[in-house]
Amino acid sequence: MGCFGFLKAMMFCFNGIIFLAGAAILGVGVWVKVDSSSLGGLLQKLGQGGGVASQLLNVGYLLIAVGAVLLVMGFLGCCGAIRESQCMLLLFFIIVLIVFIAEVAGAVVVLAFSSVARDLIQKLGDEAVKNIKQDYGKNSEVTTLWNETMTKLKCCGFYNYTDFTDSQFVNTTQRYPTPCCKNSTCTYNNATVSDVSGCLNSLVTFIKDNSVVLGAVGLGIAVLEIAAMASSMTMYCKISSK
Incomplete structure (x- = not known):
């Protein structure tokens, strides 16, 4: 297997995991919204029916949105690698780039507006x-x-x-x-x-004690995203040169 074949296999496996993770998160989000009679009832009682309970219930929408984005990313990455589709690979690169920029912006906002x-x-x-x-x-x-x-x-x-x-x-x-x-x-x-x-x-205290782990996880995610963008662009360029 040459370098291109190895890159193609890695893109398929990596994005297959993303696709499955997206499906799981999407399923949890749908469950949270569908089963709001039990989960929502408890949160409403906890928050006395105020705004906090309503905001917590909206986590379901967030999970659905995140799951849907991951599903699309995984699909584009897998199909783009297998079919060697420049269009899909380019769309995959753009979506990952947008997610990466959003994460960086979110971190800056959290630090700036503590x-x-x-x-x-x-x-x-x-x-x-x-x-x-x-x-x-x-x-x-x-x-x-x-x-x-x-x-x-x-x-x-x-x-x-x-x-x-x-x-x-x-x-x-x-x-x-x-x-x-x-x-x-x-x-x-x-x-x-x-x-x-x-x-x-x-x-x-728990967050502070585990800040190194949390930081390592965040850094790992950033590295994976950068690697995914680099891989998709490398495949895109190799397919263009054929």
């Missing part, structure tokens, strides 16, 4: 604390969701244990939730709960 992200987190935090004070211990779905989150992240509340202060749960039971406790009593006046960090803090 205050927007802080405002969004603040709004989400307000909704979360409101949700805790009103529904924790009263609504079984909300209670289970918070308990599982706090147990897995080893945290208490959104910001800290004070999110539960004056909540319906604490006022009724005179104790904090079990995930907030470092001993078996955990009464209202038990100060040991102050040692348990909030879930936002735990999530930020």
